[in-house]
Amino acid sequence: MTEELHDVRLSVNGNTHEIRVPARRLLSDALRHDLKLTGTHVGCEHGVCGACTILVDGNPMRSCLMFAVSAEGSEITTVEGLTNPDGSLGHVQQAFLECHGLQCGFCTPGFLTTITAGLRENPTPTHEEARDMIAGNLCRCTGYQNIVKAVERAAELGFETDASAPSSTTGSAS
Amino acid sequence: MKPAPFAYRRPGSIAEAVEVLAGEPNAKVLAGGQSLVPLLSMRLAAPAMLVDINGIPGLDKISVEDGGVRVGALARHAAVLASPDVRRVQPLVPLALANVAHATIRNRGTTVGSIVHADAAAEMPVVLSLLGGSLDVEGPSGRRTIPASELYLGPLESSVGHDEIAVSAYFPALAQGAGVAFEEIARRHGDYALVGAAALVDGDSVKVGYLSVSDVPTVVDLTGVADADLGEAALAQLDPAEDIHASAAYRAQLVRVLTARVVRSAREGIQ
Numbered sequence: 001m002t003e004e005l006h007d008v009r010l011s012v013n014g015n016t017h018e019i020r021v022p023a024r025r026l027l028s029d030a031l032r033h034d035l036k037l038t039g040t041h042v043g044c045e046h047g048v049c050g051a052c053t054i055l056v057d058g059n060p061m062r063s064c065l066m067f068a069v070s071a072e073g074s075e076i077t078t079v080e081g082l083t084n085p086d087g088s089l090g091h092v093q094q095a096f097l098e099c100h101g102l103q104c105g106f107c108t109p110g111f112l113t114t115i116t117a118g119l120r121e122n123p124t125p126t127h128e129e130a131r132d133m134i135a136g137n138l139c140r141c142t143g144y145q146n147i148v149k150a151v152e153r154a155a156e157l158g159f160e161t162d163a164s165a166p167s168s169t170t171g172s173a174s
Numbered sequence: 175m176k177p178a179p180f181a182y183r184r185p186g187s188i189a190e191a192v193e194v195l196a197g198e199p200n201a202k203v204l205a206g207g208q209s210l211v212p213l214l215s216m217r218l219a220a221p222a223m224l225v226d227i228n229g230i231p232g233l234d235k236i237s238v239e240d241g242g243v244r245v246g247a248l249a250r251h252a253a254v255l256a257s258p259d260v261r262r263v264q265p266l267v268p269l270a271l272a273n274v275a276h277a278t279i280r281n282r283g284t285t286v287g288s289i290v291h292a293d294a295a296a297e298m299p300v301v302l303s304l305l306g307g308s309l310d311v312e313g314p315s316g317r318r319t320i321p322a323s324e325l326y327l328g329p330l331e332s333s334v335g336h337d338e339i340a341v342s343a344y345f346p347a348l349a350q351g352a353g354v355a356f357e358e359i360a361r362r363h364g365d366y367a368l369v370g371a372a373a374l375v376d377g378d379s380v381k382v383g384y385l386s387v388s389d390v391p392t393v394v395d396l397t398g399v400a401d402a403d404l405g406e407a408a409l410a411q412l413d414p415a416e417d418i419h420a421s422a423a424y425r426a427q428l429v430r431v432l433t434a435r436v437v438r439s440a441r442e443g444i445q
Contacts, residue, residue, distance in 0.1 A: 003179045023182030023224065026215070045175070046212035047279065059252070059281040065211045066282065069182055070204070070226055114278060135363050136276025 006069050012037065013081030023069050028052040030068035031078060039079040039109050043138070050137030053110035054078050060117045079109035082116055091157035092116050092150070101150035103141035110137050115151055119158055125151065177214035181223040188233075188312050188339060191225055195337050196314050198223045203339055205247060208275070208283035209291045227339065235342075238263055242307070242346040247287070247339070251280035264345045265443075266305065266354035270297040270372060273356065276364040290340045292325070292332040292390075295366045297358070299326060299391040304372050304383035307345045313338035326390040352376035355439035358385070359428050361419065368420045369428035373436035375444065380404075382433055387414050387425060396437070404437055405430030 019034045043051035052063045055077035082090040102108045118133035130151040185191040201223035213219040233248035243263040255271040288298040302322045358370030370385040380396040399407040414425035
């Protein structure tokens with residue numbers, strides 16, 4: 001059978017991409033294969049491991065549990081979108097570097113996106129909350145201790161970044 | 175693995191969705207997809223068509239009604255869990271929702287989708303059954319209300335017709351002087367429970383609903399049973415199954431322990 005193709009417009013990390021894909025194209029595959037954004041990793045491909053976690057309108061979601069056709073109209077952020085505009089590491093990435101929050105790095109993109117959204121919702125997590133924040137992501141190398149430390153360090157760095165930013169006079173942009 | 179090919183439709187209204195469904199007997203409705211997409215990827219299901227309801231406006235509404243709270247088909251678990259209205263009207267809903275997978279899954283998955291998916295290992299079908307709630311569905315012959323007691327037919331099988339779409343679920347309010355509790359034992363936080371139990375205590379009436387014990391969400395009436403006998407009385411009406419994760423005997427032990435705990439906890443919560 002000839003498979004029906006769909007024109008899909010995806011908005012990823014602020015850029016718009018137009019792709020033509022079958023309806024069954026998983027969003028994770030669309031990101032990696034069609035958009036060549038290979039930072040999003042595919043582990044279990046059934047929603048358990050968390051490696052493919054991306055942000056959809058700011059909320060962490062499993063990209064392997066969504067179809068690309070369903071993502072039209074949403075603003076997607078992948079790990080590639082977490083760096084600062086000048087190319088330097090974002091504060092969650094910086095915290096992972098400082099705390100040795102990764103070894104093989106396969107699971108890391110999913111952790112980075114999850115923690116970015118988690119700290120946005122709760123900028124000052126307790127130790128328990130930091131652990132809970134990453135409870136849906138699997139890592140087979142680190143034993144998690146350094147990832148929890150990285151969550152706490154990222155919270156500090158985020159706080160410092162906010163404090164050093166010029167205060168806004170036009171109100172909240174978010 | 176990747177899903178088998180399917181046709182994809184994204185209707186803009188319930189009426190249009192019903193029409194599309196009527197034209198394809200082997201279609202499935204896609205809401206959050208957190209259970210459906212893995213089934214497709216593992217090729218345990220291969221529908222000819224997916225009808226994506228995510229483009230239908232207004233379906234994500236959560237509203238307080240006379241005597242209860244109504245949750246629309248596109249309300250994500252996370253939104254229902256965060257809703258102060260839901261928490262105030264029926265606290266068992268957020269108590270159970272906190273146990274539904276992880277936050278990331280709850281951001282996409284829908285409460286009504288979970289109810290319709292009819293997985294006996296899931297939390298929300300049990301909650302709806304225990305509370306005596308209902309599901310509103312729309313099909314070619316209009317809208318009808320299915321009481322929770324008539325919703326679950328077998329494993330992953332509900333009485334929602336293939337040409338019908340679930341529109342909303344209705345959870346009755348917690349009565350004055352009644353109490354609820356929820357607890358489950360899972361191998362890991364966020365995993366499917368080995369056994370879960372929800373209790374509703376209202377005056378003399380004591381009811382407990384179980385997940386992961388039988389093929390379907392099961393509610394047992396334990397009214398009038400002495401506290402020390404709750405677990406055994408529940409087991410007299412249940413037949414815990416064995417699987418690779420737990421023996422039947424272990425499940426029975428979890429039923430004993432959790433039944434006593436949730437009934438006690440529901441009583442303690444009465445204000």
